[in-house]
Amino acid sequence: MSESYGVVAAVVVLGLLGLIGAFALNKALTVTYPTAEKLTTYESGVDPVGEGWAQVHIRYYLFAYLYVIFAVDAVYLFPWATVFATLGVATLIEMFIFLAFVAVGLLYAYRKGVIRWT
Template sequence: MGGVRGTTDVHLAAGYFHAYTVVGLVAVVGVLFVAVAFAAGHLLRPVVPTREKMLTYECGVDPVGEGWAQTQIRYYVYSFLYVIFAVDAIYLFPWATVFAAPGFGGTTLVEMFIFIGFLAVGLLYAWKKGVLEWT
């Protein structure tokens, strides 16, 4: 009996490691593809350095004056609110699938109401501070 069981275990282990071999091979091919693309770009691009090409360039604005500029803090607040609601959307999809599974309905419903409560408090705080107005 021990020989048959040992043979089955060896076949299961071989199939298990074969799956990881395929994943590893795909990862190696992906890394090689990126390396070849970067090498080809380096070899094929023209190299003609000029004074204009060596200047710092960002967003279509020529570098004039100092490198320090003030920005409005509300842009950071808007990006922060976007991140909050993007995380909310990402959390809703797995929640919906777990909620449909038998035995998880009540627990996941309470967890979701707690999560949405935190988001509502954050949105209420932003609204009270006047962050959501474009004036």
């Protein structure tokens, strides 16, 4: 049992070493000549005016939440539906529990007024 943990630990260590090595190689091979023009902010060809900080309205988090609900639903429901015939009753119950969580999320979005059924 401990041998399998050793393999996992070795893969993680090798992955981290590869990541650190890639960053180090990038830093070593990059040639930079910082000038005043290169250090200024560039916004799609328009000179920046005013502050760079803008406040976002809190209602947009609900749209992000709604997207996550549908994206997670699609990621789990469609593959499950394609292999449903080979799965047992336990996976059917688990999928109904998952769909109950999705329904609670949709009900929350409906109660907040994000979804209108008209």
